[in-house]
Amino acid sequence: MTESVNSDDLNQRANEKAARRKEARDRMMADKTQEKGLIIVHTGKGKGKSTAAFGMVLRCIGHGMKVGVVQFIKGKWDTGERTVLERFPDQIEIKALGEGFTWETQDRARDIAFARAGWEEGKRMIADESFDFVLLDEINIALRYDYLPIDEVLDFLKAKRPGLHVCLTGRNAKEELIAIADLVTEMEMVKHPFRDGVKAQAGVEF
């Protein structure tokens, strides 16, 4: 430790401040007693939307919960998370639909059919009482291009079982979806290595 002779004073003041902070936080948390299934949205242009969703899937699996995943877009990239999650076949069901439709495909009619097929899988999982958490990965892209009618999705989500968590990811989340969601995080890109010529890499990007 290279602290000055005043470190006892400094520690004393810091500890008093921490005590006040803890008191305020305990007060804030005291009325947080409700449990309910959440509608969770990850949006924004930054990285981490799907990654954080799969981080929640990982936690759910660790807690013995059952998880359903529909991947609306995935393209040709192999995904490391699937390799691990598929080792828990009793706790997870993953449906990967088609190829990435925003960048790689140029067939709108086919994209609409894929989006519809994905949503039908999602509806089945949401209705199936064995699931605790359903991830609709990149569904926001399908909603943004009106490949799926937003009203149909909202109506179905609003009628879900109270205990079920549903997470919807993808940039450009519709305002109507944000309005009915419980937990919304926007991932903002501050700095991205693509700008410097670095390609997508295992572990980080896929």
Add this chain to the structure above:
Amino acid sequence: MTESVNSDDLNQRANEKAARRKEARDRMMADKTQEKGLIIVHTGKGKGKSTAAFGMVLRCIGHGMKVGVVQFIKGKWDTGERTVLERFPDQIEIKALGEGFTWETQDRARDIAFARAGWEEGKRMIADESFDFVLLDEINIALRYDYLPIDEVLDFLKAKRPGLHVCLTGRNAKEELIAIADLVTEMEMVKHPFRDGVKAQAGVEF
């Protein structure tokens, strides 16, 4: 399908637009050829900073990479992700340090000692060539309170092996850290269910 009689036209226009978009993207990606270990920062007040980091850990495990994790703050919460990740003992080493120091503890001298112990573990992992990815979870809190000297951390990160990824999480990331990072995402809170009296729940929060 309930589309109008003009859907052929609509699809045609959409497909042409998609073709132009794909062309622009292919051009953009053509010069992204470099592979390098990244310094990744997840910051901001929103959720998903650690969750997305653990999502990357999950991917790395799936790709056969070896991962080191130092949890600078964790408090008393059991974490679902550990339950799953500890099933891959050859690929992951997790060091959890102390109790949550920002909210729960009120002993600055002890917090500094814990932060130092965590950083020593992190340095060991960063120097150990068997690791491909090192996560310093919530280290930004320790840096923010000057429990660790920022210059020491920056100097060590700048000298890391070129192939190693290091991810640093926590709100209030220091500007100096952002300056040397390759990939920085800010998680912004748009909506949070604590506001409505909902408590932290398994799978979502821990």
